[in-house]
Amino acid sequence: MLKHNKNAVFLLLAALPLALLGALGSGPVSVDLSSALAEGWSGQSSDAVILWQLRLPRALLAILVGAALGMGGAAMQGMLRNPLAEPALLGVSSGAALAAVLFLYYGAAWKSGWLLQALAIGGAFSAAAAVWLLAGRGASAGRLVLAGVAINAFLSALIALALNYAPSMFAMQEVVFWLMGSLANRGWDQLFLALPFLAVGVLCLFFTRNYLRALALGEDSAASLGFQSRAYPFLILLGIASAVGGAVAVAGTIGFVGLVVPHLVRPLVRQDPARLLWISALAGALLLLLADILVINFVGAQELRIGAVTAFIGAPFFFWLILTARRGQWL
Amino acid sequence: MxxxxxxxxxxxxxxxxxxxxxxxxxxxxxxxxxxxxxxxxxxxxxxxxxxxxxxxxxxxxxxxxxxxxxxxxxxxxxxxxxxxxxxxxxxxxxxxxxxxxxxxxxxxxxxxxxxxxxxxxxxxxxxxxxxxxxxxxxxxxxxxxxRALTQLLDQPTAKQRASAVILSANNITYGSGMLEHQLLQRAGFDNLASSQGLARISLEEVIALQPDLLVFYGSEQHFALAYLAARHPVLQRYIDSGRTYTLPKQLSLCPALAVVDTLQQLMDKREALVKAQ
Amino acid sequence: MSIAAEQTIEAACIELGLERGRKSVLRGIHCAFKPFELTAVVGPNGAGKSSLLQCLSGVQNPSSGRVELNGVASGQMTAAQRARLGAFLPQSETPAWSLSAADMVALGLLPWGRLPDREQRIQQALLLVDAQEFAERPVTQLSGGELRRVQLARLLVGRAPLLIADEPTAALDIRHQLQLMQNFRSLADSGKTVVLALHDLSLAARFCDRILLILDGEMLAQGTPQEVLTPALIGEAYGVSCEFRWRDGVADFVPLDLLRKSSG
Missing domain, CATH: 3.40.50.1980 (Nitrogenase molybdenum iron protein domain)
Structure with a gap:
């Protein structure tokens, strides 16, 4: 059993660089990978520029965003002791997106440093806090999901409204960009914007990993095991908001990764909510990278939205969840 | 009455x-x-x-x-x-x-x-x-x-041609049959977009085509994700070396008013590019 | 075979009061718990047994008064220090994930970080509650009795000298009730300070050294089973007439009839 798990983790680890190679090899232009790699970072040939300035940052951003979403989902599920929780469902993503939309379209430009991410995280945090307050402390799964859906719908409507009044000719189309997510045309600048916030998120969740473990037994047991402080849930929420908010600010909201990934990999870490964080980050990165490879290779008039691809993968998973529940196992 | x-x-x-x-x-x-x-x-x-x-x-x-x-x-x-x-x-x-x-x-x-x-x-x-x-x-x-338009169109087209490609909002480029394509041709540019009419162009394709001139379209005053491609750092070297031109928004809204100025500017741009080479 | 107490502890509640909202749940509770002693907290539903145990374990901060562990106010300690002194098993502890029984037991070691004898302790705890045969089974697939035993192993796997459990015998059949109480008895005999909330007065009388009787958040009586388990006190607390038939320090508790509650 344990050996089997180790093999699976090893497979995931090995698959990531392979997928990265796949992503670097995918694109509308055929590129001589080996010579472009040999030319290095500062290569001036168009092959090298395409590889180092276009494909690599996009692939790494997919990894980063996927990791943030996977880890955020694992933390959310651990904190709420609920396998149906995910950052997007609890409004974190749409909160971040709304803040980003307000800032970008009515405020300063894209390249104004960390303010965008900071605001997005503020948005993510307030949305999650609103859901938490609305549902009440120690709320049942049903009430929490209900509150999440309500806040989420409201925030999505606000995004659409804000974009409608935005001084942009592409308002309605931009709504889709934000709500379905995209990694197209992202470069190193966005990657470096998101990176510190993901790091803060990882750090916050690293310090709360044992709280998540103890919380598997319930709030009272966790408190008796030395995790009484209200700082722990706050730190988790901050970690999720930081990682997911940073990701959403550069890539828009991408659903289902945060929900599906922790589910899939939970057996690989013997259900341990702490190790689940890291394995979910790994699997989320892999899933989003594969989804982006699909997006890149999909031929169409418009680029396929990556949120649509993850939903394609995520929705059947939901069907499967319902079917197992019908067989009377749980839920 | x-x-x-x-x-x-x-x-x-x-x-x-x-x-x-x-x-x-x-x-x-x-x-x-x-x-x-x-x-x-x-x-x-x-x-x-x-x-x-x-x-x-x-x-x-x-x-x-x-x-x-x-x-x-x-x-x-x-x-x-x-x-x-x-x-x-x-x-x-x-x-x-x-x-x-x-x-x-x-x-x-x-x-x-x-x-x-x-x-x-x-x-x-x-x-x-x-x-x-x-x-x-x-x-x-x-x-x-x-009169100005006729005059410009009557000029013999330049012998030393340069290449150009249009990168408009949402990764759209303009191919043959479009006014923008014709203006580029008249101004002495070969439009590298091989397609007919409007088509999608990725940043990779823009880089791979290596145009002499990169042509943006429309205003960048306000933020839109649609302009993200035009803001990508990979295009910085085009901007730094002055090998970009931005078609006025007016050209798409009402070409009758903008066509003469645009064509003249494109012609000037080509001359400057050829001279620099 | 039992886990010897590496440290002993005296716990005390001093002028303890707790308010929830505008309701006062505990008032002026004074009591002390000593090593080698098994103490039962009894009282009718809603009397404040759980609240008292929660205050004692540090899960709840008292509104007034204090809890002292070896003479030090527990409010002055860090949560981790306090957790290393006292372990607590709440009334219901349903694991959110289908951890294996051994992994669930391991959670009881969280306050100590990585102990060198970690695996040994887990095996020992599982052995003590006779749960080693389902050590690798997911806890979500265990029966109520099996889960209780795993929870007990989780409680005693650590080094905490103070063990607190809220109605550990609830929902167990009589065999498992007996087994559980025997476990707690031997833990107390090994030097632990054990505090249990119980509903079963016969079990309390048979296994416990001391009994605290709580009514409406106040201490009605405390002392040996013989002192506390009298028809008069039980009648006042529960509103039932009853009799205790004592044989060799063991009481058979026989409830007889409902008493008309005195008004006021």
Missing amino acids: SAHAPRRNFFWRQLLLGAVLILTAKAQAYERIASLNLCLDQVLLNWAEPADIASLTWLSAAEQYRSLPIPEHVQLNRARAEELLPLKPDLVLAGQYGAQRAAERLQALGVNVVTIPDAYSLEQLQQQLDAFEAVLGPLPPLQKQK
Whole structure:
């Protein structure tokens, strides 16, 4: 059993660089990978520029965003002791997106440093806090999901409204960009914007990993095991908001990764909510990278939205969840 | 029906003038002109006598489209027949698309509605300019624009050509058959976009094509994810070396007004590029 | 075979009061718990048994008064220090994930970080509650009795000298009730300070050294089973007439009839 798990983790680890190679090899232009790699970072040939300035940052951003979403989902599920929780469902993503939309379209430009991410995280945090307050402390799964859906719908409507009044000719189309997510045309600048916030998120969740473990037994047991402080849930929420908010600010909201990934990999870490964080980050990165490879290779008039691809993968998973529940196992 | 009286007077005066000047224009000089279309708004504001304009669409007053101040007496409309009827226009200009229902209603109610064809190519643009002249008469700025365009088009095309590609919002590029493509060709550029009409172009393709000139389109004043490609750091070397040109937003909204300046600027740009090489 | 106490502890509640909202749940509770002693907290539903245990374990901060562990106010300690002194098993502890029984037991070691004898302790704890045969089974698939035993192993796997459990015998059959109480008895005998909330007065009388009787958030009586388990006190607390038949320090508790509650 344990050996089997180790093999699976090893497979995931090995698959990531392979997928990265796949992503670097995918694109509308055929590129001589080996010579472009040999030319290095500062290569001036168009092959090298395409590889180092276009494909690599996009692939790494997919990894980063996927990791943030996977880890955020694992933390959310651990904190709420609920396998149906995910950052997007609890409004974190749409909160971040709304803040980003307000800032970008009515405020300063894209390249104004960390303010965008900071605001997005503020948005993510307030949305999650609103859901938490609305549902009440120690709320049942049903009430929490209900509150999440309500806040989420409201925030999505606000995004659409804000974009409608935005001084942009592409308002309605931009709504889709934000709500379905995209990694197209992202470069190193966005990657470096998101990176510190993901790091803060990882750090916050690293310090709360044992709280998540103890919380598997319930709030009272966790408190008796030395995790009484209200700082722990706050730190988790901050970690999720930081990682997911940073990701959403550069890539828009991408659903289902945060929900599906922790589910899939939970057996690989013997259900341990702490190790689940890291394995979910790994699997989320892999899933989003594969989804982006699909997006890149999909031929169409418009680029396929990556949120649509993850939903394609995520929705059947939901069907499967319902079917197992019908067989009377749980839920 | 007192409104008819001044019009009749005007008509007689026009006839007299026409007899004296032996004008070829079949056009009447209208003095209560309304427009149902943003481009036609701009044409009227630029070329017609401000006193002759009765109504323009509200878009012309909107911050993102306003190019010229709107005279105080001009009423703004949202292209609805009931807004225009009380203004008693003697000429309503409509575009080929949009506001069709309002135009039909007005026509049915006996209002003089003239449809101006849209222009997506140089040929259509020349037809459009002729249509303007036919309905508005030989307005001096209009004639000047037509002359300038003919002059530019009559110039022999440059022998030393450069290459260019257009990267518009949402990774759209303009291929053969489009006005933008024709302007590039006339200015001495080979458009590297191999496709016909509008097509998608990725940043990778832009880099791989290695154009001499990278042509952006439209304003970047306001943020939109649609402009993300144009802001990508990979294009920085084009911007740093001055090998970019931005087609004015006006060219897509109302090419009749922008075509001459744009073509001239593109020609100048090509010369500068060739000289630098 | 039992886990010897590496440290002993005396716990005390001093003038303890707790308010929830505008309701006062505990008032002026004074009591002390000593090593080698098994103490039962009894009282009718809603009397404040759980609240008292929660205050004692540090899960709840008292509104007034204090809890002292070896003479030090527990409010002065860090949560981790306090957790290393006292372990607590709440009334219901349903694991959110289907951890294996051994992994669930391991959670009881969280306050100590990585102990060198970690695996040994887990095996020992599982052995003590006779749960080693389902050590690798997911806890979500265990029966109620099996889960209780795993929870007990989780409680005693650590080094905490103070063990607190809220109604550990609830929902167990009589065999498992007996087994559980025997486990707690031997833990107390090994030097632990054990505090249990119980409903079963016969079990309390048979296994416990001391009994605290709580009514409406106040201490009605405390002392040996013989002192506390009298028809008069039980009648006052529960509103039932009853009799205790004592044989060799063991009481058979026989409830007889409902008493008319005195007004006021």
